[in-house]
Amino acid sequence: MLKPFLRKWPFLFKFRLLLGLVLFILILSFLYLKVVPFGNITYSRDYVFGLRSGKGFIYGFTPAERVDLKSGDGPRMIGDPIYFSLFTPRTFDKAKLTITYRDNLGLDTPVIEAGVLADNIVWRYELKPIDNKALDYLMLRWHKSESNGYLFLQRNENYSNPAEWEKDLAQGRLKDCADGLEKCLVVYNFSPEYNYQITNYQPALPLVLDKPLRGAHQFYVYLKDETLRLEFSLVDLNQDLKPAPIDIILSSGNKIITSQTLADANLQPGSGKIEEKRVVLEQKKLPAGVYKVEVKITSDMVIKKIISSVDRLSFINKVWPISNEGPLTLYTDANYLQVKALNPASLQTLKFAGRDFGLTEAYKQFDFKTDSVAKNKEIKLAKDDVILENNGVFAWSPSSLFNPTLPKVDRFFSVNNQFDYIIADYKKPSEEEGIKTASAELNLKGAYRENGKYSFIISVPGLKTDDGTNDNLEIYKIKIELEGRTLWQKIWQ
Amino acid sequence: MAKNLAIISRELFYFSSVLLLAFIILEIIWPNIILSYFNLNYLWVFAVLTGFICLIKK
Numbered sequence: 434m435l436k437p438f439l440r441k442w443p444f445l446f447k448f449r450l451l452l453g454l455v456l457f458i459l460i461l462s463f464l465y466l467k468v469v470p471f472g473n474i475t476y477s478r479d480y481v482f483g484l485r486s487g488k489g490f491i492y493g494f495t496p497a498e499r500v501d502l503k504s505g506d507g508p509r510m511i512g513d514p515i516y517f518s519l520f521t522p523r524t525f526d527k528a529k530l531t532i533t534y535r536d537n538l539g540l541d542t543p544v545i546e547a548g549v550l551a552d553n554i555v556w557r558y559e560l561k562p563i564d565n566k567a568l569d570y571l572m573l574r575w576h577k578s579e580s581n582g583y584l585f586l587q588r589n590e591n592y593s594n595p596a597e598w599e600k601d602l603a604q605g606r607l608k609d610c611a612d613g614l615e616k617c618l619v620v621y622n623f624s625p626e627y628n629y630q631i632t633n634y635q636p637a638l639p640l641v642l643d644k645p646l647r648g649a650h651q652f653y654v655y656l657k658d659e660t661l662r663l664e665f666s667l668v669d670l671n672q673d674l675k676p677a678p679i680d681i682i683l684s685s686g687n688k689i690i691t692s693q694t695l696a697d698a699n700l701q702p703g704s705g706k707i708e709e710k711r712v713v714l715e716q717k718k719l720p721a722g723v724y725k726v727e728v729k730i731t732s733d734m735v736i737k738k739i740i741s742s743v744d745r746l747s748f749i750n751k752v753w754p755i756s757n758e759g760p761l762t763l764y765t766d767a768n769y770l771q772v773k774a775l776n777p778a779s780l781q782t783l784k785f786a787g788r789d790f791g792l793t794e795a796y797k798q799f800d801f802k803t804d805s806v807a808k809n810k811e812i813k814l815a816k817d818d819v820i821l822e823n824n825g826v827f828a829w830s831p832s833s834l835f836n837p838t839l840p841k842v843d844r845f846f847s848v849n850n851q852f853d854y855i856i857a858d859y860k861k862p863s864e865e866e867g868i869k870t871a872s873a874e875l876n877l878k879g880a881y882r883e884n885g886k887y888s889f890i891i892s893v894p895g896l897k898t899d900d901g902t903n904d905n906l907e908i909y910k911i912k913i914e915l916e917g918r919t920l921w922q923k924i925w926q
Numbered sequence: 927m928a929k930n931l932a933i934i935s936r937e938l939f940y941f942s943s944v945l946l947l948a949f950i951i952l953e954i955i956w957p958n959i960i961l962s963y964f965n966l967n968y969l970w971v972f973a974v975l976t977g978f979i980c981l982i983k984k
Contacts, residue, residue: 464952466963488962884957
């Protein structure tokens with residue numbers, strides 16, 4: 434019926450119809466890929482067999498000096514961290530990042546993590562585990578159980594099932610753990626509901642911190658049924674062209690209690706003229722416990738002074754003192770210190786837990802370790818304007834120093850440590866002929882996206898380009914499965 | 927045969943030119959929507975090639 438009808442059509446008409454149809458289908462396909470109406474799409478990049486016509490969605494690794502593109506089958510990560518960006522035609526809520534790699538790393542770099550840029554002001558990446566050799570080792574030797582996606586490891590089989598263990602943990606006590614949870618429990622990618630208390634706590638005294646600190650900082654405060662008043666004097670250096678907003682957040686656990694935001698009109702960008710600002714955060718009748726304060730500012734700002742109503746105040750993981758004055762003493766609870774000087778004038782020999790360490794090169798990160806068993810380790814700086822980092826806390830006096838977090842299975846964790854329990858949100862990578870594949874689930878809601886690109890990080894803490902070893906992480910494939918709202922949800926919800 | 931080739935090359939030239947134009951417009955509206963998947967240089971070369979054949983056959 435149709436055949437004789439079609440036969441009547443001239444060749445040119447049929448050919449044009451065919452090409453028109455192809456054109457229509459092609460344009461429609463690209464529009465479909467732009468909209469992703471069902472909310473799910475996967476982008477991948479194969480670094481070994483990849484053949485592609487377009488630019489692709491997963492862009493190359495940066496910075497170039499931390500990636501060796503010549504020696505291996507795939508790019509080799511030789512310095513920590515490396516970044517790559519993912520172009521997406523629309524926003525998504527979740528990403529499952531799968532990395533296929535060969536682990537040519539040494540024992541001093543047991544952790545591989547990956548994440549997405551969550552906050553571009555303080556440059557914070559939300560990191561998730563990819564590989565943790567300490568956990569992989571203990572999973573084979575300790576008593577292992579899994580529940581609700583969590584991994585429970587115990588040195589001795591004190592608990593026969595995880596439910597019993599979770600019940601005890603919720604009450605803040607575990608079997609054979611008389612000295613407190615922090616002495617026997619280690620965590621990884623997991624924050625248990627744990628109510629930290631300071632024994633023999635005396636009511637707080639006011640504290641004035643007049644040692645200027647550059648850039649974003651976070652600190653813990655501890656109080657007991659008291660009013661918390663924090664007065665911040667801040668300075669915008671106006672050395673760069675970007676606006677310098679101030680965001681100060683008070684939280685407890687994962688709950689935000691209050692926050693203060695001060696926008697920046699950016700009237701004098703790049704002028705070098707300083708602008709003084711003041712923010713007060715006050716919260717009355719706070720119940721006993723630990724509170725976290727996040728001062729989210731750019732590194733073009735300085736926290737000149739903090740007047741606090743409580744004296745138990747410890748900075749989390751990082752401080753960047755910048756008074757440009759004489760010697761400075763501060764304290765930390767960790768056994769290692771990462772130090773970086775961005776100014777050649779800050780190069781010096783510093784004292785950490787009584788030992789001298791040389792900070793001999795600018796822009797290079799130095800790792801200083803101590804075997805000291807003292808609870809608080811003293812850091813004596815001849816000059817400041819150096820960035821001090823570790824996995825512990827910092828304070829200006831030993832009486833202020835406290836660390837409410839549980840020890841972590843990080844790169845400094847030793848499997849010989851005297852801990853009895855480990856809780857981790859972690860899955861061991863699968864391995865075939867030395868090639869490992871691991872995945873991390875990342876939250877993209879609120880993740881920073883610029884020009885349609887999300888920024889990702891791959892981190893191997895401790896991996897250095899200039900340490901004289903051939904340690905590297907050879908990456909073969911990256912796959913990102915994205916999940917977001919469907920077109921119908923976008924229209925109707 | 928030569929006549930058919932001329933017609934086909936002409937039609938393919940029109941098709942690739944319209945497609946190239948459509949892709950460029952889509953790229954201007956939503957950057958990277960096409961370039962992430964496909965390098966437009968290939969289409970441009972195809973359009974030039976068919977256009978050239980079309981000219982010769984004319």
